[in-house]
Amino acid sequence: MNAIEACNLRKSFGPVAAVDDVSIAVKEGEIFGFLGQNGAGKTTAIRMMTGVLTPDTGSVRIGGIDLLQYPLEAKLKMGVIPENGTVYSDLTAEQNVLWTAKFYGMDKASRKRRCEEILTRLGLLHRRYDLVRFFSKGMRQRISIACAIVHSPPVLFLDEPTTGLDVYSRRLVLDTVRYMNREGSTVLITTHNIEEANELCSSISIIDKGKIIATGTPEKLKKQFDTTRFVEISFDQPVRSDLFEARGIPRAEPWGDKWRVYAENADHAVKQLVDMAEEDNLTILSIATSSPTLEQAFVQMTGGA
Ligand SMILES: Nc1ncnc2c1ncn2[C@@H]1O[C@H](COP(=O)(O)OP(=O)(O)O)[C@@H](O)[C@H]1O
Ligand SMILES: [Mg+2]
CATH class of the missing domain: 3.30.70.980 (YebC, transcriptional regulation domain)
Structure with a gap:
């Protein structure tokens, strides 16, 4: 079964066709990359696939569940790291993660265990009682990721998760994406960084001016040239x-x-x-x-x- 299926997605903002008939199918277990320059339509596409933005036309299925028809069921299957993270500055690192885990209905014991495990993995356990307000951009992004993966989602969406990060945070973010994939999450990641796509993804779609212009493994795309x-x-x-x-x-x-x-x-x-x-x-x-x-x-x- 495909973990993510988007069919004929379109979204226009006034005269701008931000996403213009995009279809993708991501197999279970893949790390799928959406590669494109600024303004190509990556964020608009990911927002439609995660139920933040309603498409003008088209449909999305997450693990076989229709996102427009059953938004809650579909959203429970995903973890989302949006372009601009959504962490709460007035909460501590740990509170952010625990609160999100509670929202997903995890019991108290698993919330605590999972929170510790993830904060350790993301190099933030020693900062768990500190307010996120005082964190650097890279640390905030790592908290955003901790929240998105706390419930071990079958499908993980990340929108340019490494853009503007320091080298250390970037490495931890990419390692965590690989770890989640090994643990069973299917990943869709957007990036404008070609090397990142090459290094991480089993399959890539290149998006340009709202359209997918090529799809394949990094090796196959190289061979076309x-x-x-x-x-x-x-x-x-x-x-x-x-x-x-x-x-x-x-x-x-x-x-x-x-x-x-x-x-x-x-x-x-x-x-x-x-x-x-x-x-x-x-x-x-x-x-x-x-x-x-x-x-x-x-x-x-x-x-x-
Ligand atoms: N909310 C919006 N209102 C108007 N135009 C938008 C909006 N969101 C995106 N766009 C436009 O849609 C196009 C695609 O943007 P976006 O999806 O953010 O691209 P990317 O994430 O690849 O940089 C751009 O031309 C952008 O200006
Ligand atoms: Mg974007």
Whole structure:
């Protein structure tokens, strides 16, 4: 069964189609990434999938339950970390988590046990009696996450949970997402950080101007851009660009102290370069072929703007 299913979601704000016919299906156990630049429509999409915003059209199912028809049942299955966390500044770290656990109907003993376990995991046990008001952004975000996962939700939504965090908080947040996934939560996370998506997600949809423009594993998305393969080479002496042309190598660009040669067939390009070096008495100092990065795929798909 799919843990999250969104069908033909649309939402416009005046003339702006913030989400324009988005459909996704996230299998149980996946960490699914919504990757897009600022204003792509990630937050609007996640808000519709978590029942904060009513779609103009379309439907959402969480663990098979229709969110519009049975909002309470569907919401009990999810933990949500919104773009701007919703922690209570006037409560302590522990009170925030315990209060949320109570809201989800957990009994007193499990509330206490789970609260301690999560605060430990998120590196905040020693601050449990302190008011959240005095916490840094990274600490607040960790409390927001503690509240969202206290009831071990089968489905976890996180909207750019690491944006603007310090390195330590970011690491704890990502480790906690992985931990929750191992414990059985299906995760949908939005990010504009390509490396984060690459490192964390089993599957990604790239969203641009309200539309999904590509879906697949990070590796599959990279492979769609095989033509951006290149060979990086350096020689023991300066080389003019017309030397490459004379040897039938059309796309060579200077790159620092090296040259980048773009080619559809890297193997062929390497052989041409070796021949060229031999015939022109050049010594090759280094040579390496490179696959496209997810970033190159992303920039190409979204036009880089
Ligand atoms: N409440 C709103 N009112 C008007 N426009 C909005 C509102 N929320 C989002 N938008 C617009 O919808 C588009 C998508 O925004 P958003 O979903 O926040 O993107 P992202 O989270 O990917 O940065 C943007 O053009 C944004 O300005
Ligand atoms: Mg957003």
